Amino acid sequence: DAKTTQPNSMESNEEEPVHLPCNHSTISGTDYIHWYRQLPSQGPEYVIHGLTSNVNNRMASLAIAEDRKSSTLILHRATLRDAAVYYCILREDAGGTSYGKLTFGQGTILTVHP
């Protein structure tokens, strides 16, 4: 399984942007880049995913490097509710009806200060 590397922890102030980095130098051409987050005492929650192009949704933006060996999750205005563990995951495109497995690492613990 292709691996990702993330900082163990990051801190931010409320209402400021947050840039969460992820390195994935062994990514293959068919790997999607996924981000999930896990709030305390809850299951993981999907944030965003992409393949080659930058992606935006209501929760966040995903910036993917041109060589795809790194990516950055951007939270435009952090809130206290964004405090969570953020996981950067590579998912192989299994095609058809098989979603495949997510291989979670340790993730980045994001602390948001009021």
Next chain:
Amino acid sequence: DAGVTQSPTHLIKTRGQHVTLRCSPISGHKSVSWYQQVLGQGPQFIFQYYEKEERGRGNFPDRFSARQFPNYSSELNVNALLLGDSALYLCASHTGNANTGELFFGEGSRLTVL
């Protein structure tokens, strides 16, 4: 609409016992996956099922088994419990269309083995 529901939410067993965990996916979702999350670590993939067929298995011993029913609900069974099986067991559902990027996780079943 109801999300992924899991039962029981908490349970305590002793070594050597057997446990059955249950999961109901989101209505219309045909695929269910199971993950184990040990305290302080990211979730680890156990099984994936689609239309009652096993589509993937993680690196877990044969004491772990699962099945999916015609209504797409699923059970995870663990025999001969060990102390190391203490963890949060997460169920995730998916539409079955691999092009859809999002897995929906339940809040998990917290198993404590004494």
